[in-house]
Amino acid sequence: MIEVNREGRLVRRAASGDPEALHALYEEHSDTVFAVAYRLTDSSADAKDVLQNVFVQLPGALETFDQRSSLGTWLRVVATRSALQLIRARRRRREVPFEHDLSSRPPPILDTIALERALAALPDTLRTVVILKEIEGYSHKEIGEFLEIAPSASMVRLSRARASLRAALGET
Template sequence: MASRAARGDRRALRALYEEYAKQLFAVAYRLTESSADARDVLHDVFCGLPEAIRRFDPERPLGPWLRSVTARAALKHVRSQRRRREISIASTPHELEATASPELPVLDSIAVERALSSLTEELRTVVVLKEMEGYSHREIAELLQIARSTSEGRLCKARKLLRAELFER
């Protein structure tokens, strides 16, 4: 399917969208903290997919590669928004429910999303990539262009802050 999508086959692109859109939206949402921005990121990813997928190694799984492409696009979007000094509106509980993972009760999921929102962008990004998307510290370091030890340190600090936010109320 990836090779057909690389040639611009609309059916292949639609099939990829239908299979991966929800999980890619969740990645983008967690990094941008805005459903509107997450939709923009998802749009950009799928518009650029025929060209980007030509660099995809078919020996590797497609899902993790798409999540990586989406994470890079979301981080680029966040940086461009910050440069423009735009202020995003806080998400509503309904939007949070839509991205909640099915294994967590909705209220716990909302609490986690709010706790994540309380972190700085640098800390939240590492938590999302490591804990929610399964990236290694080496991969995070490459993606964010930071040292591996910086990724590890940010995760440690973020976990401490999240514990305080979630369990020490």
């Protein structure tokens, strides 16, 4: 974890395009950005694309970072938006992945294989809400803003997702 004063200096340097500062921020925050992207896209390749997009655009994006929250928190929001944008674009193009390389998959993030499979089986609209609410900890208001839906729609989707997960896991 980067000390707050050091992080502030790195942010200022990275905003001006300093490659060493960008590298230091990448080293500190890339795992978190990748994890958020992977959870949302369920694809290592897509998560890598999101990771690259976030850090390629970071110098310009840092101009909007007001330092009221930690950089890590802000980067999670940026990664979430980038991943959701990728998902929307993929839906519009109706892309079908050519292959799913399980060997490059990161260590399991979820508690059980059954839960991971049940989550993967959910429609994107439900899975995204579960991940943003239960794993990433966003409020229904924030989820609504990300997905451009009403907070109440986020609540409904979460309820439906939980019911589907309970059914898939054989719980009553």
